[in-house]
Amino acid sequence: MAYPAATNYEIAQVCLLAGKIMLENGGETYRVEDTMTHVAEAFGVPNSHSFVTPTGIIFSIDGPEQTTRLIRISARSTDLRKVTVVNAISRRISQGDLSPKEAYRLLEEIDAAQMRYPxxxxxxxxxxxxxxxxxxxxxxxxxxxxxxxxxxxxxxxxxxxxxxxxxxxxxxxxxxxxxxxxxxxxxxxxxxxxxxxxxxxxxxxxxxxxxxxxxxxxxxxxxxxxxxxxxxxxxxxxxxxxxxxxxxxxxxxxxxx
Known part of the structure; x- marks a missing residue:
């Protein structure tokens, strides 16, 4: 399915939110970077760079509309279910099933959801x-x-x-x-x-x-x-x-x- 072209800012928003959810809930650093890179490539951005530490994420997109953003990670816990759901959304993005706006909406729902066991x-x-x-x-x-x-x-x-x-x-x-x-x-x-x-x-x-x-x-x-x-x-x-x-x-x- 063809979607309207997204801006680098929108793509960076999706990548950062996906990385933030994974890092805050027990995802490994290399897996977070790999997921962000694959999401950017799926949205037509082959030249992206990410630098992830346990306390922050820096994501940059090269090109005429160069975009660089940083997000702070202040709280970390363990909820591998959220990591699994984000991976599933990443695969749907790679298959072309989601636009940046749809993906961002789903990621916001995951971020706000209380998915841990009671x-x-x-x-x-x-x-x-x-x-x-x-x-x-x-x-x-x-x-x-x-x-x-x-x-x-x-x-x-x-x-x-x-x-x-x-x-x-x-x-x-x-x-x-x-x-x-x-x-x-x-x-x-x-x-x-x-x-x-x-x-x-x-x-x-x-x-x-x-x-x-x-x-x-x-x-x-x-x-x-x-x-x-x-x-x-x-x-x-x-x-x-x-x-x-x-x-x-x-x-x-x-x-x-």
Missing amino acids: AWFQILSAAVASGCFLIMFHGEWPDFFPAFIAGGVGLAFLNYFHRLVPIKFFAEFLASLLIGTMAFLFVKMGFGHALDTIIIGSVMPLVPGLLITNAVRDLMAGHFVSGVSKGAEAFLTAFAIGAGIAFVLSFYNGVGI
């Missing part, structure tokens, strides 16, 4: 995963329920702390501190037995696995700035989790229980 489902999933991780790490079945409770409550408070205190890594520290305290109390009351496996299973939903994976994949793709910065963020997140647990273990060993 909070109660995330908490329940984290609780079940915590119990399963405990068994996987050779824990005992009587400790399944303590890990179930600590893991679910830990993720619930992590989400709450993220909204309450907009300081990076502080929420992870507080959530892991709470998990360690709950595990300590469970063992002290006789409700749990092995403190170490309960803690390990409960903190697994907090571990920045996607950040670590994306950091490695970006480094392998040659995006060293993004790879190193994501790796540093993953390291600091893991350090915050470990610091909270270390505080509890120090107290646990200090009281000699």
Whole structure:
């Protein structure tokens, strides 16, 4: 289907919004750049350039009507469903099924949509995963329920702390501190037995696995700035989790229980 010719500004708008959605919801840097380039080529712009970091996107189109735009990425989370939907729209654009205006409208709907699973489902999933991780790490079945409770409550408070205190890594520290305290109390009351496996299973939903994976994949793709910065963020997140647990273990060993 033939569509009216679009301006470079409209094409840049579509590319930037697609890249923004992917980057904010867990997409790798090289995948974001690749998607933006393919979208621009599908709209008849072969000479486009993009530079993506975890905190911003610069997109430029060469030619008589040269267009260069920058967009700031201030918040990042994990919602791979949005990344998948943006990829589907990118494929439709490549097939000529969408005009720039139609594509931008669909991307705006995706950006505004609350497509993540509801909070109660995330908490329940984290609780079940915590119990399963405990068994996987050779824990005992009587400790399944303590890990179930600590893991679910830990993720619930992590989400709450993220909204309450907009300081990076502080929420992870507080959530892991709470998990360690709950595990300590469970063992002290006789409700749990092995403190170490309960803690390990409960903190697994907090571990920045996607950040670590994306950091490695970006480094392998040659995006060293993004790879190193994501790796540093993953390291600091893991350090915050470990610091909270270390505080509890120090107290646990200090009281000699």
